[in-house]
Amino acid sequence: MTKPLQLKAPAKVNRFLHITGQRPDGYHLLQTVFQLIDLEDHVTIDCRLDGAIVRTNGPSNVKPDDDLVIRAAKLLKETSQTPLGCNIHLEKNIPMGAGLGGGSSDAATVLWGLNELWNTGLTRQELMNLGVRLGADVPFFLLGQNAFAEGIGEILHPIELPETTLLVIYPKVHIPTVDIFKSPDLTRNHPAVTMSDFIESANFDQFGSNDCEKVVVQKYQEVAAALDWLHQKAPLSSPRMSGSGSSVFTALEPNLAKILLNQLPNQWIGFVVRGLHRHPSYNPSS
Numbered sequence: 001m002t003k004p005l006q007l008k009a010p011a012k013v014n015r016f017l018h019i020t021g022q023r024p025d026g027y028h029l030l031q032t033v034f035q036l037i038d039l040e041d042h043v044t045i046d047c048r049l050d051g052a053i054v055r056t057n058g059p060s061n062v063k064p065d066d067d068l069v070i071r072a073a074k075l076l077k078e079t080s081q082t083p084l085g086c087n088i089h090l091e092k093n094i095p096m097g098a099g100l101g102g103g104s105s106d107a108a109t110v111l112w113g114l115n116e117l118w119n120t121g122l123t124r125q126e127l128m129n130l131g132v133r134l135g136a137d138v139p140f141f142l143l144g145q146n147a148f149a150e151g152i153g154e155i156l157h158p159i160e161l162p163e164t165t166l167l168v169i170y171p172k173v174h175i176p177t178v179d180i181f182k183s184p185d186l187t188r189n190h191p192a193v194t195m196s197d198f199i200e201s202a203n204f205d206q207f208g209s210n211d212c213e214k215v216v217v218q219k220y221q222e223v224a225a226a227l228d229w230l231h232q233k234a235p236l237s238s239p240r241m242s243g244s245g246s247s248v249f250t251a252l253e254p255n256l257a258k259i260l261l262n263q264l265p266n267q268w269i270g271f272v273v274r275g276l277h278r279h280p281s282y283n284p285s286s
């Protein structure tokens with residue numbers, strides 16, 4: 001019997017997020033830079049010979065069958081027709097509905113881990129094609145490195161980003177992605193940029209904007225307050241929201257990030273994180 005796999009599933013931030021159009025099926029076309037950060041869920045996967053797929057631990061507010069880790073395992077089992085099953089132990093550290101991609105990262109980690117454990121032999125691209133059925137962010141997490149993304153987030157161009165420390169604030173608001181994408185107030189015609197525009201910009205932190213931010217700030221006062229707080233405390237930085245919210249972040253010198261974390265109003269949760277260059281559990285060429 002193989003040993004259980006212990007894997008880290010990192011969160012992401014969107015350094016900018018432009019909505020450039022919409023597909024005929026309603027999904028939004030976007031351009032973004034995804035950055036992996038060292039805020040991580042822990043996923044332990046153990047092979048079962050009886051074919052059952054079981055979550056042995058996980059968020060109490062997500063039913064086991066709705067959990068993206070179980071949905072990912074079932075999708076790979078169905079696709080590969082393996083007779084094997086698994087136990088999945090999920091320790092959540094990434095806040096949910098926070099625009100940090102935790103569910104998508106967990107799903108990607110399970111697809112990658114089970115492909116190894118079950119020896120199903122899918123290529124990375126095949127795993128990505130499966131993953132996008134679970135969430136638009138899943139292919140990025142399978143890529144395993146930072147990326148400039150287009151399409152609905154599945155067209156990925158690897159990119160190297162400089163060392164960064166970020167202060168991330170989760171304003172304890174859970175935002176369903178779908179609510180933001182269906183808002184009539186969402187900007188959907190941001191002019192297209194190129195990856196070179198981003199790379200050649202004088203300051204990555206100031207490049208572009210997050211088109212979901214306006215809609216979220218109008219609807220969720222706590223997100224607006226967290227952004228205002230960052231603007232006041234670090235006026236020289238460029239605070240942003242990540243994804244469809246609710247987390248906000250800014251790049252700071254590490255000592256200042258720690259000082260501000262200690263001053264954070266206690267109704268919010270803060271994290272000082274470092275940008276990662278590679279996925280902590282698998283590398284892009286494996």
Ligand SMILES: C[C@@](CO)(OP(=O)(O)O)[C@H](O)COP(=O)(O)OP(=O)(O)OC[C@H]1O[C@@H](n2ccc(N)nc2=O)[C@H](O)[C@@H]1O
Nearest residue numbers: 026027028099100101135136137152177178181243244245
């Ligand atoms: C906005 C982004 C940016 O990174 O991140 P999050 O804030 O959710 O982490 C992602 O594109 C989100 O990806 P993900 O969270 O996987 O969303 P999904 O489950 O695929 O989609 C939830 C719903 O949002 C809408 N949706 C999602 C992505 C997209 N490009 N266009 C959409 O219109 C669809 O109605 C979809 O049914």
Ligand SMILES: Nc1ncnc2c1ncn2[C@@H]1O[C@H](COP(=O)(O)OP(=O)(O)O)[C@@H](O)[C@H]1O
Nearest residue numbers: 066067068096097098099100101102103104106
């Ligand atoms: N393992 C999981 N982790 C987080 N959320 C999950 C998971 N499985 C299912 N979900 C559902 O997906 C929703 C969005 O997940 P998450 O990835 O945390 O947020 P976001 O899309 O804002 O980055 C959650 O509200 C939850 O209902």
